[in-house]
Amino acid sequence: xxxxxxxxxxxxxxxxxxxxxxxxxxxxxxxxxxxALVCALGLATVLVYTSFSAGSEAKTPSQxxxxxxxxxxxxxxxxxxxxxxxxxxxxxxxxxxxxxxTASVPIAYTGQVPDPFRDGREIIVTVKRGPTGAAYVGEKDxxxxxxxxxxxxxxxxx
Amino acid sequence: xxxxxxALLFIxxxxxxxxxxxxxxxxxxxxxxxxxxxxxxxxxxxxxxIGAFVVLEIAFLRDDFSFQVVATxxxxxxxxxxxxxxxxxxxxxxxxLWAMLLTIWSTIALRSIRGRLTEVVPVATAVLFxxxxxxxxxxxxxxxxxxxxxxxxxxxxxLNPLLRHASMMIHPPALYSxxxxxxxxxxxAIGALVTKRVGADWLLATRRFALGAWLALGLxxxxxxxxxxxxxxxxxxxxxxxxENAALLxxxxxxxxxxxxxxxxxxxxxxxxxxxxxxxAGVLSILGxxxxxxxxxxxIHAFVEPGATLRWLFVALIVIELVVxxxxxxxxxxxxxxxxxxxxxxxxxxxxxxxxxILVALAFVVMWGTFFPLISEAITGTKSSVGPPWFDQYxxxxxxxxxGLTGIGPLVAWRRSGLKELGRSIAKxxxxxxxxxxxxALSNADIRxxxxxxxxxxxxxxxxxxxxxxxxxxxxxxxxxAAESAPVALVHLVQRNRRRYGGYVVHFGxxxxxxxxxxxxxxxxxxxVPLKVGQTVNTRGYAITYERPTATVTSENVSLGAELAVKHxxxxxxxxxxxxxWYPANATAxxxxxxxxxxxxxxxxxxxxxxxxxxxxxxxxxRIMPLAxxxxxxxxxxxxxxxAVGISAVARAYLRNPPPATFRIVVSPLVTWIxxxxxxxxxxxxxxxxPPGEPVRRRFRVPxxxxxxSGPA
Numbered sequence: 001x002x003x004x005x006x007x008x009x010x011x012x013x014x015x016x017x018x019x020x021x022x023x024x025x026x027x028x029x030x031x032x033x034x035x036a037l038v039c040a041l042g043l044a045t046v047l048v049y050t051s052f053s054a055g056s057e058a059k060t061p062s063q064x065x066x067x068x069x070x071x072x073x074x075x076x077x078x079x080x081x082x083x084x085x086x087x088x089x090x091x092x093x094x095x096x097x098x099x100x101x102t103a104s105v106p107i108a109y110t111g112q113v114p115d116p117f118r119d120g121r122e123i124i125v126t127v128k129r130g131p132t133g134a135a136y137v138g139e140k141d142x143x144x145x146x147x148x149x150x151x152x153x154x155x156x157x158x
Numbered sequence: 159x160x161x162x163x164x165a166l167l168f169i170x171x172x173x174x175x176x177x178x179x180x181x182x183x184x185x186x187x188x189x190x191x192x193x194x195x196x197x198x199x200x201x202x203x204x205x206x207x208i209g210a211f212v213v214l215e216i217a218f219l220r221d222d223f224s225f226q227v228v229a230t231x232x233x234x235x236x237x238x239x240x241x242x243x244x245x246x247x248x249x250x251x252x253x254x255l256w257a258m259l260l261t262i263w264s265t266i267a268l269r270s271i272r273g274r275l276t277e278v279v280p281v282a283t284a285v286l287f288x289x290x291x292x293x294x295x296x297x298x299x300x301x302x303x304x305x306x307x308x309x310x311x312x313x314x315x316x317l318n319p320l321l322r323h324a325s326m327m328i329h330p331p332a333l334y335s336x337x338x339x340x341x342x343x344x345x346x347a348i349g350a351l352v353t354k355r356v357g358a359d360w361l362l363a364t365r366r367f368a369l370g371a372w373l374a375l376g377l378x379x380x381x382x383x384x385x386x387x388x389x390x391x392x393x394x395x396x397x398x399x400x401x402e403n404a405a406l407l408x409x410x411x412x413x414x415x416x417x418x419x420x421x422x423x424x425x426x427x428x429x430x431x432x433x434x435x436x437x438x439a440g441v442l443s444i445l446g447x448x449x450x451x452x453x454x455x456x457x458i459h460a461f462v463e464p465g466a467t468l469r470w471l472f473v474a475l476i477v478i479e480l481v482v483x484x485x486x487x488x489x490x491x492x493x494x495x496x497x498x499x500x501x502x503x504x505x506x507x508x509x510x511x512x513x514x515x516i517l518v519a520l521a522f523v524v525m526w527g528t529f530f531p532l533i534s535e536a537i538t539g540t541k542s543s544v545g546p547p548w549f550d551q552y553x554x555x556x557x558x559x560x561x562g563l564t565g566i567g568p569l570v571a572w573r574r575s576g577l578k579e580l581g582r583s584i585a586k587x588x589x590x591x592x593x594x595x596x597x598x599a600l601s602n603a604d605i606r607x608x609x610x611x612x613x614x615x616x617x618x619x620x621x622x623x624x625x626x627x628x629x630x631x632x633x634x635x636x637x638x639x640a641a642e643s644a645p646v647a648l649v650h651l652v653q654r655n656r657r658r659y660g661g662y663v664v665h666f667g668x669x670x671x672x673x674x675x676x677x678x679x680x681x682x683x684x685x686x687v688p689l690k691v692g693q694t695v696n697t698r699g700y701a702i703t704y705e706r707p708t709a710t711v712t713s714e715n716v717s718l719g720a721e722l723a724v725k726h727x728x729x730x731x732x733x734x735x736x737x738x739x740w741y742p743a744n745a746t747a748x749x750x751x752x753x754x755x756x757x758x759x760x761x762x763x764x765x766x767x768x769x770x771x772x773x774x775x776x777x778x779x780x781r782i783m784p785l786a787x788x789x790x791x792x793x794x795x796x797x798x799x800x801x802a803v804g805i806s807a808v809a810r811a812y813l814r815n816p817p818p819a820t821f822r823i824v825v826s827p828l829v830t831w832i833x834x835x836x837x838x839x840x841x842x843x844x845x846x847x848x849p850p851g852e853p854v855r856r857r858f859r860v861p862x863x864x865x866x867x868s869g870p871a
Contacts, residue, residue, distance in 0.1 A: 043519060047552070051530050055542035058531065075543055087778065089688045090820065111686065112392045112822060113776065115320055115738075115757045126545070141392065142545075 056126055061096050062103035064136070068129050073139065076105070076127045082119035093135065096123065109138030116145040160225055163213040163304035167254075170206040171294045173199050178287035185280045193280050200268055200283070203290060204261035211245075211258050214303050218245050223314050226305045227251055233316035235714045243327040244317045246334075249451060250303035255331065256447065257293035260338040263367065264290070267342045271363045278360050281349035289341055292475055300468050319715070319741045319758035325385035329378055333405055336375025337443040340408055342367040343415075344440025347433050351486040356493050358423050361432065365419065366847055368436070371443075372412040373843040379405050380836040391759035391774040393684065393824035395832070396675075398549045403528040404446035407521050411439040414517040417510050424572065425507065426497030430487060431514070433494065437483035441476060448472040502574040509567040516560050523552045550679075558614055561672060564665050565591070565620030568628055587623030594619035604681050614676040618669040625662045632659070652845060660846030667838025674831030678770075685823045691816050698825040700771060701725040707777075707816035708737060709809035715739040716752050716805055718777040718812055720819055722762060736762030736775045736821075749796070749804040750786040753779050765830050772824040778817040782808050 056073040064076060076096055081104050084095035090110060097104035099122070107127060117123065126142035177199030184193025214227070218241045223229040227248045232241050245251040264286040271279060297303060343364040350360040382402065383395035396402065415435040421428050451472070487494075500507055526533070527544050534542040569583040595616035598605045605612050629648070636647040652659040685697045689704040696702075701724070708719040719737020723730070742755040762773040789804045790796075796804060 043522075047523060047526050050548060050551070051526065051544050052534065052538075052542070054548050055530060055534060055544045058541035058543060087776075087780065089818070090686065115391060115759050118754075118756075 058124075060098050060103075061105045062098050062101060064105055064127075065103060070129050073126050073128055075124055076107070076136070077124050078104075078122070080117070080119055080121050080123055085119065096125070106135035107138050108135040109143060111138075111141035111143065113143060114145045117143065121145050159213055159217060159222060160304045160306045163210050163217075164302065166206050166210040166213065167294065167298050167302070167304065170203055170210065170257075171291065171298045173203045173206060174287055174291040174294050177203060178284060178291055181280055181284045181287060185284070196287070197268055197279070197283050200261060200286070201265045203294075204258070204265045207254070207258040207261050207294070210304075211254055214251060214254065215242060215245055218242065221314065223312070224306050224310045225303075226307050227303050229307060229311050229314045231314070231317055233314035236314075236317050237322070239327065240317050240322050243321075246330045247317060247321055247326075248303070250297065250301040250305075252330065252334070252451070253293055253297045253301050254303050256334050256338060257290060257297060259331070259334050260286070260293065260341060261290055263335075263339050263342055263370075264345075267346075267364070267367055275346075275349075275355070275359055275363055277353040278346060278349035278355050281352045282345040285345035285348050286341065289345075292471070296468065296471065300471075316741065319739065319756055320389060322758070323385050323389045325381040325389075329381040329385060332374050332381060333378030334447075336371050336373075336378055336405070337408070337447055339367050339371030339374060340412065340439045340443040343371070343436045344443075347436040347440070348482065348486065351433065351490045354490065354493055356429060356433070356490065358426070361419055361422060366849075368412060368415060368419070368439075369843065369847045371439075372409065372416060373840065373847065375405060375409045375412065376836075376843070377840060379409060380833070384833065387772075387829070388761050388763060389759070391761065391776075391822065393682075393761075393772050393774070393822065393826065395678075395829075398524075398527065398546045400528050401446075401450050403524050404442075404449040406524055407528075408439040408442040408446060410517050410521040410524070411435050411442065414514040414521075415439065418514050421507050421510055427500070427507065428511070429494040429496060430491060434483075434487055435514075435518075437479075437487070441479045441483060444472070444476055444479060448476065504570065504575045504577065504580065506567065506570050506572045506575075509563055509570050513560065513563045513567065516556055516563065520553060520556050520560075523556070524549070554610060557672065558610065558617065561614060561617040561621060561669065564668070565617055565624050568624055568662065568665070583627075584624075587620050587627055590623040591616050591620035608680050611676045611680040615673060618673045621665055621669040625666045628662055629659070653850075656848060656850065657846045660842045660844070660848075663842030663845060664839050665842075667835045667840075667842055669835070670831050670838060671835030674828040674833075674835060677828035678826040678832070682824060682826045686820065687823070688818045688820045690818045695821070695823065697823060698769075699727050700731075700825060701728075702771075702773070702821075702823060704819065704821070705733060707813055707819070708735060709813050710737070711802065711806050711809050713802075715741045715758075716809060717760065718775075718779070718809070719760065720775050720777075720821070722773055722821075724764070724771065732764075734762040734764055734771075734773070736760060736773045738775055738777055747801075748786075748790040749801055749808060750783065750790050752801075752805045753783065753786060753808070767830055769825060769827045770829045772826060774822045776820040776822070777812075778819060779812075781815070781817045782812050785811050 056075045058075040058077055059068070061076065061078050064074060068074060078096040078098055081095035081097050084093075084104075084106075086093045092109050092113065093106065094109070095104045095106050107125060108130070109125065122145070124144040126139040127136040128139070130137045177196050180192050180196030180199065182196075184190070184196055214225070216222075217225045217228050218232050219238065221228065221232065221234050221241075227250050228244075231248045231251075232244045236244065246255045264283075268279065268283060268286075343361075346360045346364045350356050379402070382405070386397070387393070387395040412435075415432060418428050418432050418435065422432050451468070500511075502508065527549050531541045531543045534540065565587065566580075566584065569587070570580060595612060598615055599612055600606075605615070629651070632651040633644055633647045636642060636651050637644065640647070640650070642650065683698050685695060687695050689695060691704050691706060694701050694703040703723040703725075705721045705723045708717075708721055710717045710719075717737040717739035719735055721733055721735050723733045725731055737760045739758045739760060740753050740755045741758065742751050747755070759774045762775075764771040786804070786808045789807070793800065793804070
């Protein structure tokens with residue numbers, strides 16, 4: 001979207017630079033452009049690499065049931081199963097079901113619970129697979145709710 | 159009333175189409191009368207939209223539930239000020255607000271630039287009419303705020319309790335002002351490119367609008383952060399949420415542009431770069447609006463399902479803007495040749511350029527992270543997203559470099575500077591920074607252990623030192639010249655060069671703000687603990703005791719909470735409250751519903767200059783719910799009065815036998831510096847944007863040939 005770095009427009013030979021930089025203005029411009037592009041490309045590569053390796057996949061409960069690897073984080077999206085919320089000391093258990101459908105997974109969660117969190121509310125939570133048979137473990141403070149601007153939406157969703 | 163609103167909107171749409179058509183016809187035929195008629199349509203359009211907005215506001219204030227938006231976003235029990243703010247909590251109202259603000263700024267811009275830039279103005283006017291017609295058209299055909307209900311309900315559903323916060327009255331209009339203000343330089347940049355008038359004229363003429371956009375957007379972002387900190391129960395102010403990022407993107411490009419524009423003005427350099435930044439900020443502003451209004455990325459703000467038509471229209475607008483912008487820049491690249499070349503790597507120009515590159519890199523990082531769910535879905539087929547740690551690892555180091563450049567940049571001379579000169583001018587600020595860094599490192603083990611935070615504090619001290627030195631130098635020079643007292647010299651100094659010294663004030667405020675961000679993100683301590691009444695938790699020198707439970711029942715909500723007693727380093731230090739309120743979905747609900755509706759946390763906050771003590775409570779209602787249910791079962795359908803008695807009885811039961819409540823207690827250092835820094839930034843921005851006063855203008859009138867034909871508006 002933005003053009004190449006404008007700093008490369010330099011044609012006055014300069015005193016005090018090593019000869020290879022001072023000799024030919026257009027060559028120097030090219031060198032600077034290449035350096036700038038290499039830097040930009042480097043940053044871009046690192047960004048791409050880290051985002052793909054650190055990004056957590058978004059899954060629905062039914063997808064999570066089908067395939068999930070131990071030790072990997074997933075972003076679980078779905079709706080809170082009405083009546084499934086159990087608040088204990090320091091920990092909260094609830095179930096998340098598909099937006100459309102009935103497949104649901106149990107979550108054990110610690111940390112901050114957003115105000116709009118309720119039965120039937122659409123949520124996003126980062127989870128890891130727990131020991132076989134046990135609930136998925138929600139990452140601390142990772143619970144997010146979609147913030148409805150209307151009560152109407154809440155009633156329709158519940 | 160709704161009919162009036164609908165009519166006003168419809169006429170507004172017709173006027174915007176006429177404005178566009180007449181302006182284009184004026185350009186094509188060269189007839190000035192037609193072009194003038196087009197331009198004059200802008201104030202008319204503004205008046206119509208203000209009228210429509212007022213009609214909507216009145217409907218909200220009068221609880222006119224025959225309006226669908228009023229019935230779904232307000233209620234008779236909503237406090238009056240929030241009724242007024244509820245107008246823009248709806249999709250329809252926000253779009254109307256957007257269109258209204260755009261036409262207000264357009265009218266002001268066209269008026270302030272009248273008689274100048276005669277070739278650029280018509281094209282810019284056409285761009286502004288296109289944008290207005292787009293948004294007005296949407297409110298007319300897709301999201302009409304004046305839709306009425308066949309059956310008028312007696313009571314509305316009310317405003318989302320989370321939006322009942324003072325910030326929410328200003329946050330959305332400020333953001334929208336920022337977004338719409340960026341359309342002004344955007345339109346004029348397009349105009350300049352189309353008409354091949356690519357000198358600094360358009361840039362100077364719209365400079366104040368770019369600054370205003372930057373200021374309004376910054377204010378909006380900061381108020382959003384404040385809302386998050388004091389209203390949402392997590393104790394943070396920034397979460398790299400998609401919509402937060404969307405507002406940050408044009409702001410970052412705007413910051414870059416405000417600096418690089420100076421280079422074009424002074425030296426005729428960086429023309430392609432500047433025009434690209436302005437066009438980029440303009441496109442990103444529409445993209446930001448689209449993200450808030452579309453819900454394509456999961457975000458706390460993604461609260462509306464706008465329907466496919468609206469989504470595609472937005473995408474079409476963004477694509478058209480992008481194609482036109484890129485096409486124009488490429489086709490006019492020959493005209494955008496630089497007039498001078500970079501003389502030296504050690505010059506003000508180079509530092510501005512480096513700062514620009516960092517800001518653009520920041521914008522790129524934020525953009526990549528924000529759109530990564532869409533990118534990864536397009537490439538791998540699965541939607542993935544990156545969290546705050548991913549953003550932090552890039553933004554942290556880039557921000558450090560940025561603060562460093564801010565500290566050194568103002569000391570470097572234009573064109574060419576010597577290392578020796580720079581050494582001389584940086585000696586004092588650098589010494590100050592080193593002393594501050596050393597004191598912090600020696601006195602505080604936490605800071606010693608966190609090199610990034612220590613470096614940031616040191617560099618921020620460098621910025622403060624540089625700014626102080628620049629002011630001191632200027633005052634000294636004036637006193638030597640005009641024999642003025644120091645305060646008078648200071649006032650005159652700032653008056654004579656508002657942009658420069660306003661800019662320095664902004665630098666100082668920004669250094670404060672970043673210190674707050676660094677300290678509160680590095681040294682925050684979060685404790686999450688269940689407490690019984692009388693129990694105490696210790697954190698960071700504070701002993702916090704759950705003193706007693708509280709309960710309040712009003713016609714609107716029920717809140718359960720706690721009073722907390724504080725001891726700091728063993729000494730009693732007062733007490734504070736936190737509570738959680740339930741807003742029942744409708745007034746005729748059961749007693750049980752009163753404790754199960756939409757909730758809102760009332761954060762307990764004790765803000766201090768050095769640290770904030772923040773607390774939120776999660777009351778356990780499991781013990782009182784059986785009582786509420788048994789009342790409902792026993793008495794069935796209750797009258798409102800009987801229901802209120804029932805709710806009070808349940809609340810009293812909670813007070814008599816309070817179960818343990820879970821507390822989230824956060825001790826955050828220097829959070830106040832963020833807000834204070836923001837206020838200083840805003841002050842600096844206002845100094846820079848303020849029109850020069852009459853006496854100053856008279857005394858220092860510059861011939862228009864030097865001003866480049868565009869004097870102070």
